[in-house]
Amino acid sequence: MDFETRPMAAGPDTTFTASEIRSAVQDLLGLEGLPPIVQVGHPVLRQRAAPYDGQLDDTELAQLVERMRDVMHAAPGVGLAAPQLGIPLQLAVLEDHFDVDPVASEIRQRTPLGFFAILNPGYEPEGTATASFYEGCLSMRGFQAVVTRHRDVRLHYQHPDGSAATAGFSGWQARIVQHETDHLQGGLYVDRAELRSLANDAEYSAHWAYPGIDEARRGLGFLNP
Template sequence: MIQTVPPTTAGAHDIRQIVERILSAGSLPPIVQAGHPALRQRAARFDGQLSTDELTRLIAVMRQVMHEAPGVGLAAPQLGIPLQLAVLEDQFDVDPDSASLRSRVPLEFLAILNPQYTQVGSGLASFYEGCLSLSGLQAVVARPDTVLLEYQTPDGAAEQRTFSGWQARIVQHETDHLNGILYLDRAQLRSLSSNAEYAAHWAEPGIENAREGLGFDDGPAGISLG
């Protein structure tokens, strides 16, 4: 069960210092792992803590870190920055059977600030999911298959956009990061697998064999956000 997530105690000055340190380092920052406090706090809403130039440079660094990892999304708390900012992009070449079953289509690069999502309809999809901040592990997560995302663009415009299929999963995963939630909080824990064991036993488009072999229910894990 997800307990009430505490807000970050970092103020604008603290956030700016962290970002300045990253931007001046001369190398890409590491992705922090589970146990880092920034991953377990509700990040601060972006309200001008960074200048336009700093925000633009930070987004560029985050995109590069995401590509290098490699991944399809990265949230600022994964770099130790308690700020509601995430980058998303999915241009991977995926097996056609997996892409079809998972409704996975390319996602053009997108930077989002202060996002919130709401479920559209009642459909759920259950698939294995991983995280760059939980290196080496995967687990099955049931998520809404369509969501409406409300967010701000880096230039300050308010946007609404509907995502479905794998894109909806990416959007939810990264928005959860900004609220101190890791995918394991929503996962069927009996499905938890190392990458090596997943590759050896469960690497297929669906989860039917994993569900039978590991003995889990692929419905939503009983959680509360209250």
């Protein structure tokens, strides 16, 4: 059964100027270790990030992408948006090579996603099919909730070299694309979540860690037909 996606309101525009963004990036790149991931409650997560239009030189942009990749791997996660490092810039990195149970992979349509970076992304649904699964966020540690998302989307974005690209994504890859793109508009997954499904990681593991959500839907009373 397909359920409807929940709308998400974009946040206010970031107040950072281009020079402030560049300064914040330079400070981040100057750190000896990996920067911390910003947690929910920080205003940068609730503001619409600035479109990338050359605020950084090519070297700084490449270094930022690599630093974001390192943080994503260390977390570990399957995506990371620049605001999650305190940088209000429309940039995100994505990659999914986790070894997942074959049954869960099939039900969730989860297939490997090679690393890539996206600038100024926007997506649109392809078709009307949706998928509902638990998801979490590196900026909201310790919790997960069921989110209904478009099963198939078309992503429009720019590569770090400035070239435009369009690509279609399905299943779990489409979920990652939507999650990270929402970050750049000041959104978090809880904005689209079924809040009755919200669980901390321990309770999720104890009660609802199934490939699908039927047990949680019945037990917690959400998404009832």
